[in-house]
Amino acid sequence: MKPISVKKESQYVFNHCAKYLARDNSDIRHNFGQFTDNDPAARICESWRFPIIDSYSDGIDFETSYAFNTVTFIYPDFDRSVENVAVIGSFANLYEPMSLTRVENSCYFALSLLIPKGQVHTYQFLVDGVLKLDPINPQTVTLDNGKTWSRFFTEFCTVPLSFERWEMVLLDRLTDHILPFHTESGENFLDRYYENLDRAAKNAQFAHAYRLDQSVGVVNFIDKLLARSERHFLDDYHTCLDLTNSILRGRSVAEIAAMPKAMFVDIYAEMASGSVNGWDYTRYSNPRFFLQLLRRHTFTGAFAHPKYGGNSAASAWAFLEERYKSKVTGETLFDWGRVIEKPLGFAPNYHG
Amino acid sequence: MEEEFDVIIVGSGAGGAPVAHTLVNAGKTVLILEKGPLFLPQYQDDKGLSDFKRDELFATGSEKRITLSGVSNQGSSYYSSHVEPDLNDEPHIYQSADGTDKATLEGYTAQVVGGGTQLYGAVSLRFTETDFRLGSFNRDRTDILNDPNDDIRREAPDWPIGYNDLEPYYTKTEKLIGINGTRANQKKFFSADNYQTPYSPNPISRYVEVGMDALSLPRYRTPLAVITQDHAPSGRKVETDLSEPAKTGLVNRYGDPMGYKSNTWVALLSPIKDKDNFEIRCNCVVTHIENQASRISRVFYRDPCGDQKTVRGKIVVIACSAIESVRLLMLAARENADFAARINPNDLLGRYFLTHCFGGAETEMPDRFDKSVSLDSDWATDAFATEEFIRSKGLWAGGAVYNNTSDQALPISLARTHGSQDIDTIWEAFVADTAKTGSELLAFLDRDFGTRLSVSFMANQVPLRTNRIELHPTVVDKWNRPSAYIIKDWHPHDIYLMDTLAEQCKNILAFGGDNGIGNYPVEGFGAVYMASNARARIANHILGGARFGFSPDDSVLDVNCRAWGFDNLYLTDGSFMPTSGSANPTHTIQANAFRVADKILEVI
Ligand SMILES: Cc1cc2nc3c(=O)[nH]c(=O)nc-3n(C[C@H](O)[C@H](O)[C@H](O)COP(=O)(O)OP(=O)(O)OC[C@H]3O[C@@H](n4cnc5c(N)ncnc54)[C@H](O)[C@@H]3O)c2cc1C
Numbered sequence: 001m002k003p004i005s006v007k008k009e010s011q012y013v014f015n016h017c018a019k020y021l022a023r024d025n026s027d028i029r030h031n032f033g034q035f036t037d038n039d040p041a042a043r044i045c046e047s048w049r050f051p052i053i054d055s056y057s058d059g060i061d062f063e064t065s066y067a068f069n070t071v072t073f074i075y076p077d078f079d080r081s082v083e084n085v086a087v088i089g090s091f092a093n094l095y096e097p098m099s100l101t102r103v104e105n106s107c108y109f110a111l112s113l114l115i116p117k118g119q120v121h122t123y124q125f126l127v128d129g130v131l132k133l134d135p136i137n138p139q140t141v142t143l144d145n146g147k148t149w150s151r152f153f154t155e156f157c158t159v160p161l162s163f164e165r166w167e168m169v170l171l172d173r174l175t176d177h178i179l180p181f182h183t184e185s186g187e188n189f190l191d192r193y194y195e196n197l198d199r200a201a202k203n204a205q206f207a208h209a210y211r212l213d214q215s216v217g218v219v220n221f222i223d224k225l226l227a228r229s230e231r232h233f234l235d236d237y238h239t240c241l242d243l244t245n246s247i248l249r250g251r252s253v254a255e256i257a258a259m260p261k262a263m264f265v266d267i268y269a270e271m272a273s274g275s276v277n278g279w280d281y282t283r284y285s286n287p288r289f290f291l292q293l294l295r296r297h298t299f300t301g302a303f304a305h306p307k308y309g310g311n312s313a314a315s316a317w318a319f320l321e322e323r324y325k326s327k328v329t330g331e332t333l334f335d336w337g338r339v340i341e342k343p344l345g346f347a348p349n350y351h352g
Numbered sequence: 353m354e355e356e357f358d359v360i361i362v363g364s365g366a367g368g369a370p371v372a373h374t375l376v377n378a379g380k381t382v383l384i385l386e387k388g389p390l391f392l393p394q395y396q397d398d399k400g401l402s403d404f405k406r407d408e409l410f411a412t413g414s415e416k417r418i419t420l421s422g423v424s425n426q427g428s429s430y431y432s433s434h435v436e437p438d439l440n441d442e443p444h445i446y447q448s449a450d451g452t453d454k455a456t457l458e459g460y461t462a463q464v465v466g467g468g469t470q471l472y473g474a475v476s477l478r479f480t481e482t483d484f485r486l487g488s489f490n491r492d493r494t495d496i497l498n499d500p501n502d503d504i505r506r507e508a509p510d511w512p513i514g515y516n517d518l519e520p521y522y523t524k525t526e527k528l529i530g531i532n533g534t535r536a537n538q539k540k541f542f543s544a545d546n547y548q549t550p551y552s553p554n555p556i557s558r559y560v561e562v563g564m565d566a567l568s569l570p571r572y573r574t575p576l577a578v579i580t581q582d583h584a585p586s587g588r589k590v591e592t593d594l595s596e597p598a599k600t601g602l603v604n605r606y607g608d609p610m611g612y613k614s615n616t617w618v619a620l621l622s623p624i625k626d627k628d629n630f631e632i633r634c635n636c637v638v639t640h641i642e643n644q645a646s647r648i649s650r651v652f653y654r655d656p657c658g659d660q661k662t663v664r665g666k667i668v669v670i671a672c673s674a675i676e677s678v679r680l681l682m683l684a685a686r687e688n689a690d691f692a693a694r695i696n697p698n699d700l701l702g703r704y705f706l707t708h709c710f711g712g713a714e715t716e717m718p719d720r721f722d723k724s725v726s727l728d729s730d731w732a733t734d735a736f737a738t739e740e741f742i743r744s745k746g747l748w749a750g751g752a753v754y755n756n757t758s759d760q761a762l763p764i765s766l767a768r769t770h771g772s773q774d775i776d777t778i779w780e781a782f783v784a785d786t787a788k789t790g791s792e793l794l795a796f797l798d799r800d801f802g803t804r805l806s807v808s809f810m811a812n813q814v815p816l817r818t819n820r821i822e823l824h825p826t827v828v829d830k831w832n833r834p835s836a837y838i839i840k841d842w843h844p845h846d847i848y849l850m851d852t853l854a855e856q857c858k859n860i861l862a863f864g865g866d867n868g869i870g871n872y873p874v875e876g877f878g879a880v881y882m883a884s885n886a887r888a889r890i891a892n893h894i895l896g897g898a899r900f901g902f903s904p905d906d907s908v909l910d911v912n913c914r915a916w917g918f919d920n921l922y923l924t925d926g927s928f929m930p931t932s933g934s935a936n937p938t939h940t941i942q943a944n945a946f947r948v949a950d951k952i953l954e955v956i
Pocket of ligand 1: 362363364367385386387388460461462463464465468469471472473474475476604605636637638639671672673674676891892893894924925926936937938
């Protein structure tokens with residue numbers, strides 16, 4: 001089966017390409033540590049936006065459409081030297097090529113496909129018969145056969161992309177310590193919330209509701225952020241999680257998941273002070289910087305729209321919704337669902 | 353043959369769109385060249401989707417870092433909105449208090465069809481009658497405080513038009529743009545009331561009502577460019593089963609996927625979009641303009657691929673927002689001595705750059721409310737813009753005061769703006785406040801979520817010749833064109849004025865919080881001059897730099913906003929303003945652009 005292609009106006013392609021790709025200047029202005037300097041992506045802005053992952057709608061049924069994203073592949077041909085571009089990828093059986101078309105005689109080739117949410121795919125471009133990685137998208141994976149492919153993932157994705165299992169367990173403990181859900185009222189709430197969701201899971205309203213093994217999915221959010229828009233922090237995480245892991249293991253024989261909360265209280269406080277007992281400063285000079293980064297990512301991941309991979313089933317919004325109620329009427333004082341698209345929220349006319 | 357249009361307009365925001373609207377309806381051929389994308393609201397998309405989303409991460413995106421060389425904040429983080437330019441690709445540089453140059457996100461509105469009106473808070477006040485004649489008002493005064501060098505009496509200019517000249521255009525703007533509000537208690541003359549009926553105020557604004565009443569400050573519902581009813585001039589509809597559907601808390605810094613917010617695309621350009629004599633080319637940045645003697649002959653732009661194109665216009669209107677418009681003119685002047693002699697014979701281009709004196713007071717109120725069901729503001733007062741008040745405090749000019757309801761209404765915005773209000777320093781305080789974790793973080797949410805209320809002022813800044821836009825000597829944008837260089841500081845009187853008005857804002861909360869007694873504790877009050885990056889701060893109000901005036905000796909533009917040295921070059925964005933007014937500027941930019949359009953019709 002080939003995925004369905006979606007017609008997008010040329011205006012859409014220009015709207016999402018010009019700012020990021022068109023330029024004269026070829027300075028390396030966009031390398032924050034995630035690229036080598038000779039990577040062409042270091043010269044263009046927000047290369048992670050490609051392919052363009054966007055909402056899908058068939059214009060009729062917004063709730064069934066919600067299961068899909070529109071994914072638009074872009075191949076730029078600034079010197080107009082290319083005749084044919086196609087994409088082959090794991091989203092089509094047998095890696096059948098699907099053609100991109102040149103948009104209004106411009107430098108951009110484009111193709112939009114309907115891809116289910118929650119998926120990861122690998123692909124390459126066939127440019128005049130030659131297989132090439134996507135020249136813009138920095139996401140690549142090296143497969144078991146040693147070949148490198150370009151990669152993208154759609155919204156609500158829960159496949160681990162940046163972290164190993166042990167890193168996720170450790171990160172879960174650290175983020176848990178930052179967030180308010182590890183408090184008694186937080187835990188109570190989440191247990192009840194997810195239990196109700198499990199029961200409701202079959203009705204479409206909760207098509208994207210699932211409980212991750214982390215409290216509100218923040219680890220998954222960070223995993224996705226580091227795979228895409230903030231890849232320049234991936235090494236910070238790998239290094240700091242490794243250092244933290246060995247310190248904790250030196251302090252206790254227990255598994256990370258079973259270590260007492262107090263150990264995380266301690267190491268958090270040490271990181272905050274900048275001086276962590278046993279930290280290898282030659283490998284990472286500023287543990288406080290890492291902690292600050294983790295604080296921003298954790299808070300954002302908990303409360304951002306669930307499509308980014310955290311705030312699973314909008315649990316963090318629901319927590320605030322339940323916690324803050326009018327003393328007079330008992331009505332919630334955070335009615336987030338009112339303006340958020342269905343099936344997540346219940347806005348009558350906003351489609352997300 | 354090069355294409356030729358009657359009128360080419362550069363920029364589709366508050367300054368550009370009213371001109372297009374008027375001239376297209378008068379049958380002229382008009383081309384808008386707009387650097388940014390065209391993002392449609394849902395109702396104009398055949399599949400019912402918009403590129404604007406109700407998504408907090410659209411207002412401030414993922415982390416990026418300044419990589420430019422030669423700036424002292426190289427390596428600093430920044431988080432821009434999806435419709436702001438990328439700071440590394442298109443930097444604005446300012447001179448900071450420590451003498452070094454820094455890159456800043458300040459000084460841009462939004463780069464999208466509709467310009468800043470896509471992201472704005474939509475507060476749409478008129479200026480007061482006094483704002484138009486601060487020169488004559490101050491000339492013979494002896495009671496102005498904190499003006500050691502007598503700058504004000506020397507520098508304060510009158511506008512070459514008065515309130516009465518602009519009044520019909522305020523009225524027109526209110527009708528065509530779609531603004532809700534109330535007229536009673538506004539201290540300005542209105543020839544007609546075109547306001548739509550405002551929504552009910554957010555209940556937290558009750559404190560402001562009480563505070564303003566206790567202090568006998570006549571209040572009115574803040575005029576907001578958001579439609580609350582069907583809007584015939586633009587064909588927009590509000591019907592939905594949700595009551596007051598435009599209230600989302602995602603207002604300031606967010607585009608509106610529904611098109612209720614009256615940006616210039618939905619309000620002014622959509623009604624003309626299908627006419628044969630109108631064209632808008634989006635994702636096309638104008639890089640250069642060329643003249644033949646007193647006429648602008650060609651406009652150079654880059655298409656969405658970056659390929660260079662040129663077009664001709666009998667009239668050329670520049671409305672890129674003040675800093676970028678001034679830069680475009682300076683770049684043309686740099687290429688061509690004749691252009692320079694015409695646009696800048698008196699070294700006035702780029703000078704008298706202005707923003708507003710702004711600040712206010714903020715505190716946690718006794719009760720919690722759902723601030724996510726709100727627009728940007730509920731109540732405003734003109735009490736601090738009257739000549740009586742101005743004189744009583746030894747001020748040179750006044751300001752508007754209004755409350756904000758949508759700020760910090762949502763969880764991420766609460767955290768990222770905790771302790772820092774501006775776009776250059778968001779997140780900094782929250783991430784550094786490492787004690788806010790676990791139960792402490794919960795306590796922070798318990799205390800601050802839905803409880804915080806702020807009252808702001810927006811006031812005239814003293815115009816100074818030394819506050820200016822230049823071309824930066826070394827930093828260039830992604831087209832290799834020199835970047836804008838912002839050099840400005842606050843005058844001692846500005847600081848006095850800000851302290852004075854911050855005090856009034858504080859009083860409103862102090863009286864509002866305890867039922868009119870006046871002792872309610874107000875944690876934070878102050879103004880922009882106190883910020884570490886005070887010299888960069890512009891509040892998105894980008895004004896002056898090509899002011900209009902009475903003669904070529906005192907100004908860059910004539911009374912009709914035509915450049916003195918050219919027959920066919922007009923500027924209609926915020927750059928024409930000789931003083932910044934006692935209110936947010938957009939309504940006045942739009943009204944003036946409608947006025948200039950009528951003047952253009954007389955000569956074309
Ligand atoms: C978050 C935010 C909140 C705000 N809140 C308010 C408010 O509540 N009330 C208020 O009155 N004002 C508010 N403003 C300010 C308001 O947006 C501006 O005053 C107004 O938009 C300025 O109008 P302008 O015509 O000068 O520029 P803009 O409206 O910014 O229009 C300039 C246009 O020119 C385009 N452009 C720039 N350079 C080029 C080029 N070289 N070639 C082609 N096109 C170009 C830009 O992309 C843009 O579309 C706010 C702004 C922001 C960002």
